[in-house]
Amino acid sequence: MESLLGFGIFFVSFAGIYAILALGLNVQWGYTGLFNIGIAAFFAVGAYTAAILTTPESPNHLGGFGLPMIAGFVVAMLVAAVLALAIGLITLRLREDYLAIASIGLAEIVRLVLKNEEWLTNGTRGITAIPRPTSVTFFVIVAVAVLVTYWLVERARRSPWGRTVRAVREQEQAALAAGKNVVRFRLEAFVFGSALMGLAGALYAHFQGFVGPEAFEPMFGTFIVWVMLIAGGSGNNRGALVGAFLVWGLYAVTGFVATLVPPEFATQASAARVVLVGVLLIVVLLYRPEGLLPESRRVGPGPD
Amino acid sequence: MNGAERSQSATPILVVDGIELRFGGIRALDGVNLEVGRGSITALIGPNGAGKTTLFGVIAGFLRPSRGRVVLGGEDVTGLAPPRLFARGLMRTFQIPAVYERMTVLDNLLMVPGPQAGENLLTAVFASRAVNREEKAFRERAERVIAFLDLAPVRDNYAGQLSGGQKKLLELGRVMMTDSKVVLLDEPGAGVNPTLMKKLTDSIRRLNAEWGYTFLIIEHDMDLVAALCDPVIVMAEGKVLAQGPMASVRANDAVREAYLGSRSVAERVVAGP
Numbered sequence: 084m085e086s087l088l089g090f091g092i093f094f095v096s097f098a099g100i101y102a103i104l105a106l107g108l109n110v111q112w113g114y115t116g117l118f119n120i121g122i123a124a125f126f127a128v129g130a131y132t133a134a135i136l137t138t139p140e141s142p143n144h145l146g147g148f149g150l151p152m153i154a155g156f157v158v159a160m161l162v163a164a165v166l167a168l169a170i171g172l173i174t175l176r177l178r179e180d181y182l183a184i185a186s187i188g189l190a191e192i193v194r195l196v197l198k199n200e201e202w203l204t205n206g207t208r209g210i211t212a213i214p215r216p217t218s219v220t221f222f223v224i225v226a227v228a229v230l231v232t233y234w235l236v237e238r239a240r241r242s243p244w245g246r247t248v249r250a251v252r253e254q255e256q257a258a259l260a261a262g263k264n265v266v267r268f269r270l271e272a273f274v275f276g277s278a279l280m281g282l283a284g285a286l287y288a289h290f291q292g293f294v295g296p297e298a299f300e301p302m303f304g305t306f307i308v309w310v311m312l313i314a315g316g317s318g319n320n321r322g323a324l325v326g327a328f329l330v331w332g333l334y335a336v337t338g339f340v341a342t343l344v345p346p347e348f349a350t351q352a353s354a355a356r357v358v359l360v361g362v363l364l365i366v367v368l369l370y371r372p373e374g375l376l377p378e379s380r381r382v383g384p385g386p387d
Numbered sequence: 388m389n390g391a392e393r394s395q396s397a398t399p400i401l402v403v404d405g406i407e408l409r410f411g412g413i414r415a416l417d418g419v420n421l422e423v424g425r426g427s428i429t430a431l432i433g434p435n436g437a438g439k440t441t442l443f444g445v446i447a448g449f450l451r452p453s454r455g456r457v458v459l460g461g462e463d464v465t466g467l468a469p470p471r472l473f474a475r476g477l478m479r480t481f482q483i484p485a486v487y488e489r490m491t492v493l494d495n496l497l498m499v500p501g502p503q504a505g506e507n508l509l510t511a512v513f514a515s516r517a518v519n520r521e522e523k524a525f526r527e528r529a530e531r532v533i534a535f536l537d538l539a540p541v542r543d544n545y546a547g548q549l550s551g552g553q554k555k556l557l558e559l560g561r562v563m564m565t566d567s568k569v570v571l572l573d574e575p576g577a578g579v580n581p582t583l584m585k586k587l588t589d590s591i592r593r594l595n596a597e598w599g600y601t602f603l604i605i606e607h608d609m610d611l612v613a614a615l616c617d618p619v620i621v622m623a624e625g626k627v628l629a630q631g632p633m634a635s636v637r638a639n640d641a642v643r644e645a646y647l648g649s650r651s652v653a654e655r656v657v658a659g660p
């Protein structure tokens with residue numbers, strides 16, 4: 084019983100981190116139509132920023148600075164936001180595909196830096212001794228972070244800002260003709276979403292107590308977040324939450340099953356789990372092309 | 388005094404002076420000169436490929452001319468980006484209706500006024516009271532526009548579900564959400580059924596007379612042009628051929644010649660309504 088509760092707390096905490104990633108992606112893709120396939124970059128930068136700021140001083144990597152966790156959260160969001168601003172300023176005035184190319188490139192560069200710049204990140208050995216609250220405390224922290232994030236993104240959606248970024252997504256030319264500075268709106272959505280991804284990274288660092296480059300490979304850093312949003316319902320924040328818990332739930336359950344197979348099939352088992360996530364996506368899209376909870380018709384202030 | 392009478396005496400609100408623009412080897416605009424009188428409903432006609440839509444793109448800041456000037460309300464606005472021109476009271480519509488397909492008709496209208504306090508992300512999230520006050524005024528205006536254009540039955544439908552004619556009306560509705568000075572309509576009558584067409588003409592006339600909008604209208608429907616517009620400007624092959632009241636334009640030899648390529652329109656221009 085107690086271990087079941089423990090597992091529940093662990094599961095919800097982990098899924099909550101992914102929920103924040105999915106909400107961030109929803110601001111970018113769901114609201115605004117920005118094709119960010121380098122989520123892992125912002126996730127990783129947030130995680131490492133928090134790690135470097137909050138760990139005790141270490142000869143193995145930059146810092147650490149022994150700062151409180153809250154400082155790590157704030158600066159992780161800021162660093163992810165600044166990175167997004169830089170990439171956005173370069174790509175968001177160009178054709179749409181440039182953001183896709185630039186973001187995937189950025190994720191690769193970030194991963195290489197994590198692996199190779201030992202002075203900064205301790206290379207493949209990663210950063211250890213990141214402060215870890217008790218699982219219950221962490222659960223509370225994640226829950227608060229998810230609720231605050233949800234509140235923020237919903238307020239943004241149900242505002243004239245949310246309406247205008249949706250118009251930018253739908254018809255750039257008409258939005259221009261209606262006087263909207265489409266580059267500014269795209270940039271704001273991109274920075275906003277990326278800052279949330281940075282926050283998710285910081286939470287992840289304190290959840291694990293350890294960060295290394297392999298956690299930010301495209302599969303777990305980017306692909307699975309896209310599956311969560313698309314299956315849950317792009318444009319719908321509750322959909323993003325449902326998608327995060329559903330996909331992570333599937334992944335966790337199959338992980339438990341995988342521990343039962345003999346060790347010589349371990350590789351196949353982990354590949355099968357990834358395939359299952361893909362199958363889930365296909366099944367959802369076959370029966371509900373707009374995801375489990377589709378985007379609501381109305382945007383902006385007032386009732387849906 | 389109606390729009391047509393006013394146009395005779397008024398100073399031009401829009402001047403296009405020697406505009407040139409090429410697409411690769413094609414001279415889409417080859418030294419266009421024209422003036423649009425303040426308060427007029429001016430038609431811009433001409434065979435397909437004459438450069439009319441391209442000229443709208445230049446005037447509204449979507450395309451940059453290689454030579455020439457656009458003067459709006461006495462100020463040189465050549466090369467300004469579309470949002471800047473919108474801020475100076477210029478609004479355009481598109482030949483292929485450009486509506487926000489996955490937004491309701493109401494939201495298509497509400498997004499137009501600007502800049503809105505609630506378009507600032509921080510204000511939107513943390514200061515909703517100011518936003519709501521402003522929103523109320525936009526909402527009232529949008530409801531009036533919806534009533535004016537008979538769009539009430541489709542008010543909460545996605546704009547993507549509208550008929551072609553309704554989309555044209557919705558584009559006109561978006562124009563009505565601002566206090567525009569100059570409105571460029573690109574083939575407002577294309578694909579519009581006769582009932583809606585009457586609505587459209589009436590709306591344009593009322594917006595001109597009561598709201599003070601100046602219109603420059605690209606249109607192939609010569610009945611609409613004859614009923615609504617004065618003067619008429621004729622373009623062909625990137626140049627202005629003739630300009631004046633419909634009757635004098637009809638009698639113009641160069642215009643007859645230019646239209647020989649596209650017979651159906653030519654017959655109606657030459658024969659009259």
Ligand SMILES: Nc1ncnc2c1ncn2[C@@H]1O[C@H](COP(=O)(O)OP(=O)(O)O)[C@@H](O)[C@H]1O
Pocket residue numbers: 410413415433434435436437438439440441442
């Ligand atoms: N984006 C473009 N690229 C290349 N050629 C174009 C483009 N837009 C228009 N043209 C060409 O410019 C000329 C004028 O086109 P357009 O302005 O659409 O004419 P109209 O609106 O009078 O029918 C045509 O020859 C057309 O093929």
Ligand SMILES: [Mg+2]
Pocket residue numbers: 439440441482
């Ligand atoms: Mg055209």
